[in-house]
Amino acid sequence: MATTPGDRPVLVVLGSSRPPHFEQVEERAEVRQVDDAGLPKAFPGADALFVWDFLSHAVPDAWPHAGRLRWVHIASAGVDTLMFDGLRDSDVVLTNSRGVFDGAIAEYVLGAVLAFAKDLPATLEHQRAGRWRHRETERVAGKRALVVGSGPIGRAIARLLRAAGLRVAGVGRRARSGDPDFGDVHAADELAACLPCADYVICAAPLTDATRGMFDADAFAVMQRSARFVNVGRGAHVVTDDLVTALASGEIAGAALDVFEAEPLPRDSALWSMPNVMVSPHMSGDFIGWESALAEVFADNFQRWLSSQPLRNVVDKTLGYPTGRPAAPHQAASGE
Amino acid sequence: MATTPGDRPVLVVLGSSRPPHFEQVEERAEVRQVDDAGLPKAFPGADALFVWDFLSHAVPDAWPHAGRLRWVHIASAGVDTLMFDGLRDSDVVLTNSRGVFDGAIAEYVLGAVLAFAKDLPATLEHQRAGRWRHRETERVAGKRALVVGSGPIGRAIARLLRAAGLRVAGVGRRARSGDPDFGDVHAADELAACLPCADYVICAAPLTDATRGMFDADAFAVMQRSARFVNVGRGAHVVTDDLVTALASGEIAGAALDVFEAEPLPRDSALWSMPNVMVSPHMSGDFIGWESALAEVFADNFQRWLSSQPLRNVVDKTLGYPTGRPAAPHQAASGE
Numbered sequence: 061m062a063t064t065p066g067d068r069p070v071l072v073v074l075g076s077s078r079p080p081h082f083e084q085v086e087e088r089a090e091v092r093q094v095d096d097a098g099l100p101k102a103f104p105g106a107d108a109l110f111v112w113d114f115l116s117h118a119v120p121d122a123w124p125h126a127g128r129l130r131w132v133h134i135a136s137a138g139v140d141t142l143m144f145d146g147l148r149d150s151d152v153v154l155t156n157s158r159g160v161f162d163g164a165i166a167e168y169v170l171g172a173v174l175a176f177a178k179d180l181p182a183t184l185e186h187q188r189a190g191r192w193r194h195r196e197t198e199r200v201a202g203k204r205a206l207v208v209g210s211g212p213i214g215r216a217i218a219r220l221l222r223a224a225g226l227r228v229a230g231v232g233r234r235a236r237s238g239d240p241d242f243g244d245v246h247a248a249d250e251l252a253a254c255l256p257c258a259d260y261v262i263c264a265a266p267l268t269d270a271t272r273g274m275f276d277a278d279a280f281a282v283m284q285r286s287a288r289f290v291n292v293g294r295g296a297h298v299v300t301d302d303l304v305t306a307l308a309s310g311e312i313a314g315a316a317l318d319v320f321e322a323e324p325l326p327r328d329s330a331l332w333s334m335p336n337v338m339v340s341p342h343m344s345g346d347f348i349g350w351e352s353a354l355a356e357v358f359a360d361n362f363q364r365w366l367s368s369q370p371l372r373n374v375v376d377k378t379l380g381y382p383t384g385r386p387a388a389p390h391q392a393a394s395g396e
Numbered sequence: 397m398a399t400t401p402g403d404r405p406v407l408v409v410l411g412s413s414r415p416p417h418f419e420q421v422e423e424r425a426e427v428r429q430v431d432d433a434g435l436p437k438a439f440p441g442a443d444a445l446f447v448w449d450f451l452s453h454a455v456p457d458a459w460p461h462a463g464r465l466r467w468v469h470i471a472s473a474g475v476d477t478l479m480f481d482g483l484r485d486s487d488v489v490l491t492n493s494r495g496v497f498d499g500a501i502a503e504y505v506l507g508a509v510l511a512f513a514k515d516l517p518a519t520l521e522h523q524r525a526g527r528w529r530h531r532e533t534e535r536v537a538g539k540r541a542l543v544v545g546s547g548p549i550g551r552a553i554a555r556l557l558r559a560a561g562l563r564v565a566g567v568g569r570r571a572r573s574g575d576p577d578f579g580d581v582h583a584a585d586e587l588a589a590c591l592p593c594a595d596y597v598i599c600a601a602p603l604t605d606a607t608r609g610m611f612d613a614d615a616f617a618v619m620q621r622s623a624r625f626v627n628v629g630r631g632a633h634v635v636t637d638d639l640v641t642a643l644a645s646g647e648i649a650g651a652a653l654d655v656f657e658a659e660p661l662p663r664d665s666a667l668w669s670m671p672n673v674m675v676s677p678h679m680s681g682d683f684i685g686w687e688s689a690l691a692e693v694f695a696d697n698f699q700r701w702l703s704s705q706p707l708r709n710v711v712d713k714t715l716g717y718p719t720g721r722p723a724a725p726h727q728a729a730s731g732e
Contacts, residue, residue, distance in 0.1 A: 163561075167536055170560065171514045174507030181520055183676045190668050192660035192677045196684045200503055223559035224506065225499075324528035332526050338516075339523045341530045348532045 069366070072102045074119070075112030079135075079355040085362055100125045108365065110358055111135060111142070115323070115342075120144040126152075131371070133361055135354040137161050137213060137345070138294055139375050140267035147377070154375040155361055158382050160353045161345030162216035165264070165292050168344035169217045170224055172316035173200055173260055176288045181338065201225030206258035207242065208251065208274075209265030209293060211381055213345075215241040217264055217292075229254065231265075233379075248274075255282045260290060267294035268380035275299065280306035288314040288336075292344050295320035304330045307337060318344040405702070408438045410455070411448030415471075415691040421698055436461045444701065446694055447471060447478070451659070451678075456480040462488075467707070469697055471690040473497050473549060473681070474630055475711050476603035484713045491697055494709040494718050496689045497681030498552035501600070501628050504680035505553045506560055508652035509536055509596055512624045517674065537561030542594035543578065544587065544610075545601030545629060547717055549681075551577040553600055553628075565590065567601075569715075584610075591618045596626060603630035604716035611635065616642035624650040624672075628680050631656035640666045643673060654680040 071089040073079065078093065085091065092102040096118035103109075103125035111119065114136035123146040133155045134142060142154060175181065177198040186193045205221045207214045210232030218228045218241045230242030231251055237244050246254050248270065255261060261283060265271045275289070276299040283289070289312055291298060300321050306312050314336035320329075323342055331337050361371050373382045407425040409415065414429065421427065428438040432454035439445075439461035447455065450472035459482040469491045470478060478490060511517065513534040522529045541557045543550045546568030554564045554577045566578030567587055573580050582590050584606065591597060597619060601607045611625070612635040619625070625648055627634060636657050642648050650672035656665075659678055667673050697707050709718045 163537055164533075164535055167510060167560075168514055168533075171507070171510030171516060174503060174510060175516060178504055178507045178680075180507060180511060180516070180674075184517055184520060184674065186677075187668060187675045190663055194677045194679050194682070196682050196686065197500075197504075197679065199500055199683045201499055220560065224503075224556065327526055332523060338520065340519045341522075341528045343530050343533065344514075346530070346532050347535045350532065 069107040070105050071362075072099070072106045072109045073112050074099060074109060074116055075135075077112070079110075079112050079358065080352045081355055081359070085359055088366060089362070103127070103129070107131070108133070108362075110362075112354075114138075114141070117141055120146065123147065131155070131365055133157075133358055135358065137211075138267055139380060140294055140296070143268070143377070143380050153371060154377060155371050155373045156375055156382060157354050157357045158212055158373040160350065160357055162212045164347040164350070165213050165345045166216035166220040168318065168340075169262055169264075169290055169292060169316075170220050172290050172338060173203075173205070173221065173224075173226070173288070175338065176260075176314055176316070176336075177203075181336075202227065203259040204229070204257055205260040205262060206231065206254055207262045207264060208248075209263065210239075210242060210245050211264070211266060213292070214262075214264040217262055218242050221260075221262075226260070229257075252279065252282055255279060255287075256284065258287055259284065260288050262290045263293040263297050265293045265297060266379075266381040267296055272296050273299050275303065277302040277305065280311050283312050285310060285313060287312045288316070290316045292318050295323065300329075300331075304334070307334055314338075316340070318342055405443040406441050407698075408435070408442045408445045409448050410435060410445060410452055411471075413448070415446075415448055415694065416688045417691055417695070421695055424702060425698070439463070439465070443467070444469070444698075446698075448690075450474075450477070453477055456482065459483065467491070467701055469493075469694055471694065473547075474603055475716060476630060476632070479604070479713070479716050489707060490711040490713060491707050491709045492711055492718060493690050493693045494548055496686060496693060498548045500683040500686070501549050501681045502552035502556040504654065504676075505598055505600075505626055505628060505652075506556050508626050508674060509539075509541070509557065509560075509562070509624070511674065512596075512650055512652070512672075513539075517672075538563065539595040540565070540593055541596040541598060542567065542590055543598045543600060544584075545599065546575075546578060546581050547600070547602060549628070550598075550600040553598055554578050557596075557598075562596070565593075588614065588618055591615060591623075592620065594623055595620065596624050598626045599629040599633050601629045601633060602715075602717040603632055608632050609635050611639065613638040613641065616647050619648050621646060621649060623648045624652065626652045628654050631659065636665075636667075640670070643670050650674075652676070654678055 068090050071091050073093040076095050094102040096116055099118050099122040104127055108131040111134040114134050129152055131153045135157050139156050177200045179197050203226050205226045205228045207218045208231040210230045222228045230245040232245045235247040239245050316338040318340045319342055364371050376383045404426050407427050409429040412431050430438045432452055435454050435458040444467040447470040450470050465488055467489045471493050475492050513536045515533050539562050541562045541564045543554045544567040546566045558564045566581040568581045571583040575581050652674040654676045655678055700707050712719045
């Protein structure tokens with residue numbers, strides 16, 4: 061690492077709460093815990109940054125103060141808040157929390173799919189009014205799901221939906237067949253050709269320049285009128301106004317949204333009160349114990365960084381997500 | 397069958413709507429379609445009864461008029477409305493609609509389990525109020541489900557919950573291990589010993605004298621305070637007052653109820669408005685197309701009956717459900 065042997069490295073923790081079980085890190089580093097406003101002052105002399113408040117947008121503006129920074133780790137799967145030129149063009153290594161959220165998000169998606177199929181929101185509305193209203197509802201077995209995003213979260217979703225009897229295909233950067241989780245993976249530029257086949261379209265992609273706004277009027281126009289859209293990626297994957305129009309006009313049948321272009325979702329958003337829309341507050345991955353799990357992922361990488369071992373979950377900054385290849389030790393220790 | 401060769405048999409259809417695709421049956425039988433009130437008059441001279449309105453309770457009272465009846469088929473899995481002495485002690489063959497509902501009910505149960513784990517009802521409540529309220533929610537992977545009832549519906553539930561990552565055990569008439577769907581099946585008299593281990597207790601049993609009221613104060617008392625109870629069996633499996641007390645006192649954490657002692661659920665039932673209770677109107681198995689599927693099951697058995705082939709889904713009247721063993725042809729044709 062970038063410190064003189066014997067010195068403790070300087071670690072900036074961005075976020076207002078202390079990560080759980082952080083004693084072991086604190087013993088081995090000079091920890092500067094700051095909120096957004098404090099970041100520019102804390103940056104000078106820092107060796108590493110742990111973005112614990114992964115919703116923060118403070119890093120780009122503070123970046124000019126990050127003189128000798130060598131490593132940034134974020135407590136999320138998405139790294140879109142860190143994909144700015146200053147970091148991308150630097151030698152600073154970026155790692156994420158790949159793997160923590162996969163299973164929980166997959167369960168959320170399957171829960172949303174079953175809630176749509178079994179008309180659960182309407183059942184709860186009738187219950188609230190004390191109404192006994194028998195309806196026929198849909199099977200999910202045999203229905204077609206298109207999972208957009210072939211990273212670990214998309215894979216977990218594909219596996220779980222397939223286990224529940226749906227027919228699954230994926231959309232990823234490269235087309236391929238015989239994938240163990242997806243079967244067929246279609247290339248992103250084939251999205252428009254894949255959408256018409258899907259009963260459920262699930263967005264679990266990383267947010268990059270290539271995927272921003274991919275769910276727009278053109279995309280919703282080619283979906284089935286009976287299709288449901290589930291977004292566990294990022295709000296900016298969607299052109300929100302186009303989604304509202306598609307839902308209002310019946311171009312698609314429903315949406316389960318856990319992420320939004322603006323979070324919290326503004327009070328005046330039409331999405332709050334649209335029929336067949338389920339709004340959840342960016343919580344699909346946040347299972348009981350998630351903060352401990354995130355802190356453990358950081359602590360493991362921190363130990364690796366201290367001992368100049370390859371870091372886990374190194375983001376390919378040209379792609380915007382990890383490729384699964386470990387970083388060479390020199391990446392963590394560059395600058396020594 | 398019981399008619400003179402050349403004659404068309406007399407088939408009573410109990411229910412106010414005509415079953416779908418019934419032309420082929422009507423060509424080969426004299427069909428008398430009646431509602432509850434018309435049953436006593438329609439019974440004399442009838443050879444077979446198709447209980448299309450499976451919620452009807454009219455058969456026992458009309459039974460003394462069912463002189464030469466040889467076969468009763470019901471458009472449901474449960475045959476509890478037909479388990480009265482007159483039918484049980486007669487030679488009349490009883491068949492049910494085993495298999496039609498299995499997959500749909502399993503999906504409903506998994507949807508309920510995921511709705512509990514992901515706190516979906518609260519999410520929808522917050523949405524209705526325009527509130528952005530982040531919470532941590534539960535995983536279902538690794539949770540323990542106890543499926544009470546080891547018939548085809550219980551098996552489908554067990555398979556689907558297991559596919560979604562839950563650990564599953566069953567309760568059936570006989571204890572056994574190594575079951576392909578359940579792993580361990582515990583005997584019904586071990587229920588009290590099994591309940592404390594379960595995060596989710598699912599009732600999918602046939603309603604018989606042995607299972608009536610099995611979920612009573614004693615059963616709820618030994619469940620975990622975090623346990624959820626899901627009933628897709630029959631309302632009479634549950635002592636409703638005991639369930640309400642257990643929910644109100646926090647002895648169990650929630651319930652998803654599709655069946656009730658009285659249906660429709662009375663307007664003054666406390667269940668309608670209890671927190672953590674999901675009330676659905678006896679619809680868990682009623683997927684789009686279920687009526688056609690039920691009519692097909694009958695039409696297949698009707699064809700078998702006409703040609704003196706073994707009937708499918710013959711109920712063991714001493715047990716109250718089919719054992720899967722085909723009836724010998726003479727059962728269908730007894731009385732010739």
